[in-house]
Amino acid sequence: xxxxxxxxxxxxxxxxxxxxxxxxxxxxxxxxxxxxxxxxxxxxxxxxxxxxxxxxxxxxxxxxxxxxxxxxxxxxxxxxxxxxxxxxxxxxxxxxxxxxxxxxxxxxxxxxxxxxxxxxxxxxxxxxxxxxxxxxxxxxxxxxxxxxxxxxxxxxxxxxxxxxxxxxxxxxxxxxxxxxxxxxxxxxxxxxxxxxxxxxxxxxxxxxxxxxxxxxxxxxxxxxxxxxxxxxxxxxxxxxxxxxxxxxxxxxxxxxxxxxxxxxxxxxxxxxxxxxxxxxxxxxxxxxxxxxxxxxxxxxxxxxxxxxxxxxxxxxxxxxxxxxxxxxxxxxxxxxxxxxxxxxxxxxxxxxxxxxxxxxxxxxxxxxxxxxxxxxxxxxxxxxxxxxxxxxxxxxxxxxxxxxxxxxxxxxxxxxx
Amino acid sequence: xxxxxxxxxxxxxxxxxxxxxxxxxxxxxxxxxxxxxxxxxxxxxxxxxxxxxxxxxxxxxxxxxxxxxxxxxxxxxxxxxxxxxxxxxxxxxxxxxxxxxxxxxxxxxxxxxxxxxxxxxxxxxxxxxxxxxxxxxxxxxxxxxxxxxxxxxxxxxxxxxxxxxxxxxxxxxxxxxxxxxxxxxxxxxxxxxxxxxxxxxxxxxxxxxxxxxxxxxxxxxxxxxxxxxxxxxxxxxxxxxxxxxxxxxxxxxxxxxxxxxxxxxxxxxxxxxxxxxxxxxxxxxxxxxxxxxxxxxxxxxxxxxxxxxxxxxxxxxxxxxxxxxxxxxxxxxxxxxxxxxxxxxxxxxxxxxxxxxxxxxxxxxxxxxxxxxxxxxxxxxxxxxxxxxxxxxxxxxxxxxxxxxxxxxxxxxxxxx
Numbered sequence: 001x002x003x004x005x006x007x008x009x010x011x012x013x014x015x016x017x018x019x020x021x022x023x024x025x026x027x028x029x030x031x032x033x034x035x036x037x038x039x040x041x042x043x044x045x046x047x048x049x050x051x052x053x054x055x056x057x058x059x060x061x062x063x064x065x066x067x068x069x070x071x072x073x074x075x076x077x078x079x080x081x082x083x084x085x086x087x088x089x090x091x092x093x094x095x096x097x098x099x100x101x102x103x104x105x106x107x108x109x110x111x112x113x114x115x116x117x118x119x120x121x122x123x124x125x126x127x128x129x130x131x132x133x134x135x136x137x138x139x140x141x142x143x144x145x146x147x148x149x150x151x152x153x154x155x156x157x158x159x160x161x162x163x164x165x166x167x168x169x170x171x172x173x174x175x176x177x178x179x180x181x182x183x184x185x186x187x188x189x190x191x192x193x194x195x196x197x198x199x200x201x202x203x204x205x206x207x208x209x210x211x212x213x214x215x216x217x218x219x220x221x222x223x224x225x226x227x228x229x230x231x232x233x234x235x236x237x238x239x240x241x242x243x244x245x246x247x248x249x250x251x252x253x254x255x256x257x258x259x260x261x262x263x264x265x266x267x268x269x270x271x272x273x274x275x276x277x278x279x280x281x282x283x284x285x286x287x288x289x290x291x292x293x294x295x296x297x298x299x300x301x302x303x304x305x306x307x308x309x310x311x312x313x314x315x316x317x318x319x320x321x322x323x324x325x326x327x328x329x330x331x332x333x334x335x336x337x338x339x340x341x342x343x344x345x346x347x348x349x350x351x352x353x354x355x356x357x358x359x360x361x362x363x364x365x366x367x368x369x370x371x372x373x374x375x376x377x378x379x380x381x382x383x384x385x386x387x388x389x390x391x392x393x394x395x396x397x398x399x400x401x402x403x404x405x406x407x408x409x410x411x412x413x414x415x416x417x
Numbered sequence: 418x419x420x421x422x423x424x425x426x427x428x429x430x431x432x433x434x435x436x437x438x439x440x441x442x443x444x445x446x447x448x449x450x451x452x453x454x455x456x457x458x459x460x461x462x463x464x465x466x467x468x469x470x471x472x473x474x475x476x477x478x479x480x481x482x483x484x485x486x487x488x489x490x491x492x493x494x495x496x497x498x499x500x501x502x503x504x505x506x507x508x509x510x511x512x513x514x515x516x517x518x519x520x521x522x523x524x525x526x527x528x529x530x531x532x533x534x535x536x537x538x539x540x541x542x543x544x545x546x547x548x549x550x551x552x553x554x555x556x557x558x559x560x561x562x563x564x565x566x567x568x569x570x571x572x573x574x575x576x577x578x579x580x581x582x583x584x585x586x587x588x589x590x591x592x593x594x595x596x597x598x599x600x601x602x603x604x605x606x607x608x609x610x611x612x613x614x615x616x617x618x619x620x621x622x623x624x625x626x627x628x629x630x631x632x633x634x635x636x637x638x639x640x641x642x643x644x645x646x647x648x649x650x651x652x653x654x655x656x657x658x659x660x661x662x663x664x665x666x667x668x669x670x671x672x673x674x675x676x677x678x679x680x681x682x683x684x685x686x687x688x689x690x691x692x693x694x695x696x697x698x699x700x701x702x703x704x705x706x707x708x709x710x711x712x713x714x715x716x717x718x719x720x721x722x723x724x725x726x727x728x729x730x731x732x733x734x735x736x737x738x739x740x741x742x743x744x745x746x747x748x749x750x751x752x753x754x755x756x757x758x759x760x761x762x763x764x765x766x767x768x769x770x771x772x773x774x775x776x777x778x779x780x781x782x783x784x785x786x787x788x789x790x791x792x793x794x795x796x797x798x799x800x801x802x803x804x805x806x807x808x809x810x811x812x813x814x815x816x817x818x819x820x821x822x823x824x825x826x827x828x829x830x831x832x833x834x
Contacts, residue, residue: 014674031654237448239716250434257431299656
C-alpha cells in the first residue's frame, strides 16, 4: 500500500490533512457560535480563523505554516470557485439579463464614487504624496470581493432574491471596470517611470477582452450547454453529471483567468449558463441534480477559503503607529463610497440599502491591489510605503468583517416589513 | 473581485483548473469505453491516463506539466484517502474482525511468497549482483496497492463481499509487514554501508507503532466516535456531519502518517470505525447520511488519482534493451507470488482465486519502493541500477493494469455459478 516505504520519506499529504481537519473543526465551531448569536455562519468562520491565525500573539505558532501552505491555498481557491459556481447555478442567464442594466449602473457608481473618495482621502491626509499615490488609493477602493456577500446571501437563503442578482451582476461588471482602472493607473505610473506616454491599448485591450468573454460565454454557453449534457448523458459510467458540470465550471474559470479576468467570474458565468433543464437526461433516470451533487464539495472546500482568509488577517496591522488615522478615513471612504451603488437601483421591490451594503467587502481583492501597489516605483521611489500598505490592509479587514452582520440586519429589516 | 488585479500576476488556480477539467473529461470518456467493453471504469481511467501521459511519443507535450504539478498531486493523494474512507464506511470494525484471522494469514503468505520469489528471480537473472539487491527485490514484490482493488470492487458493487473484506484487511496488515521488511532491508544495507550491525529496533519499533496505532484507533475509535457525533449533532450550522466525518478521516490519516504508516491505512480505519448509528442525530432530522455526502467528493477527487497514475506510466520503460527479460520474470513472480494468498483462505463461501487476484497490484507503492532503492548505496556502489529500476517500473505497470480485468472475470465467474 502507499508509502509503506515512508521510513524514507513521509507522505506530504500528512501536513495537509492535519491542516484541513483543523480548518473544518474551526469552521463548524465558529459557524455554530455565529449562528447562536444570530449571525451568518461565514462571520464565525472568518473570526475563528482570525483567532487561529493570531495565536502567535499568545505565544503559540504551531498553525503558522497553514497560512502559506500552497496546497491549502489552492484548495481555498478551488473553494471560492465552487462557491461562485454554486451561487451561479441558482440563477439563469435570463434572470441576470433582467437586472443587467441596473447592475451596470450600480457597478459604475460603485467604482466612480470610491475612486473619487479614495483620491480625496489620500490627497487630504497625505498632501506631500504624488498624484500617482492618490490615483492608486482610489483604484484600491474600487474593487468588490463578492465571495463574502455571496456566502452571506447563501447562509440566509437569499441567493435568488433580486438584490442578490443585482449585487452579483454588479460585482462581475465591477471586476471588469476594476481591471480597466488598475491597468490604467499602473500603466500611467509605468509610463511615468519610463518617461513615455500611456498607450490607449493599456485601457482598451483588457476592456475588449472582458466584454468578448462575457458576451461570448453567456450566448455561446446557453447554446452549447444542452448539447454537451445531452452527449454526456449517453456516457456509460458513473458520476458523469458531476464531472461534466465541474469540467464546464473549470474550463470557463480557466478561460476567464487566461484573459486576465478573475477565475471566479468564469465560475459564476458557468453556473448562470447551466440550468436544470440541461441535465434532465440524468435526473429523469433518478440521478441527483447538479446543485445537490455540488453541495458536499462546496461544504468541504468553501470553509477552507473563509477560515484561511481569517487566519491571514494580521491583527498587528491595527497597532502600527500613524496607521489608524489613515485606515479609519480609508475605511469610511470605502463604505460610504459603495453606498453610491444604491442610487443606481431603480424600480420597486429592490432594496437599495442591501445592494449598497452587499458591495462593501474588499476581501482578498483589496490585498491583491495593495500587493501590486508595493511594487510600483516612479524614478526610483516607491509609491506605496509600509504604513500606507498597513492602512489598506486594515480597510480590507474592516470592510470584510462588517458586511455579514450589516447584510443580516438589512435583510432582516426587509422580511419584517 | 478576486484578481481584478491579475494584470500583474495571474491566479495560480488557472493551470490547476485546466488540468482538472482535462482529467475529469478523460476519466469519463475512458470510463465509458471500459464499461462498454465490459470492464471496470477504473481500467478506462488508467488507460486513458496512459494515453494522455504518453502523447509526447506523438510529439505533443502540452500535458507534461500535469504529471508533476504539486496541486494535482495533492488532490490525487486526497482522492485516494477519500476512496479508502468511503470503502471503509461500507464495513464495520466487527465485520472486519470476523475476517481478521484469515486476513492475517493471507497477508503473511502474500508477503513471504513474493519475497522468496523476488529474491530467487534476482539471484537467477542477476547472479553477479549482491545479496542486498536480491533482498531489496524481494521486499519490492511484497507491497500491495489496495487502491486499484478497492476501486474495482466498488465499480462492480462488491465492496461488501467477504472477499473484499479479506483483501482489504490483508492489505492493511500487508502495509505493516511491508513497512517492517523495508525497514529491515534498508537497515541491513545502511548498516553494511556504515560497517556496523543491524539494530533490532529497526525492525521492532515500526512494528510496535503500527500495532499500537491499529489496535488503539479501532478500539478507542469505536468508543469515542458516538460521543463525537452526538456532540457535533448539536452544533447549529450547516454541513456539520460531512465536516465531522472528513475531519475524523483526516485526523486518523495524519496519525497513521505520523507513525510512518500509509495515510490510507488511517483513512480506511476511520471509515471502518464510523457507522450509520453514530450519526442518527443527523439522519433522524432528515439530513443525508455520510456515505451519500462523501460520494460527490470521491467522484471529484478519485479519478484524479487514477488518471494521474496512468499519466505517470512511462511507456518508454518497456522499450529499454535488456529490461524486458527481467521485467517479465519479476512480473510473473509478482503475480504468482500473491496467489499464495489464496492458500490462506479457509471456510466456505470465500472465493480463493478472487482474493489472490485482488492482492496483485503494486501500484504507486511499488514505485515508492523502487525510488527508495535508487538511493541505496553500499561502499559507494548503487544497489539498484537504471535497468533494474525500469524492470521494477514495468512490473508495477503490468500488475496494476491486469488486475481490473482479472477481478472482473473472477467475480463474474462467481455470480454465474
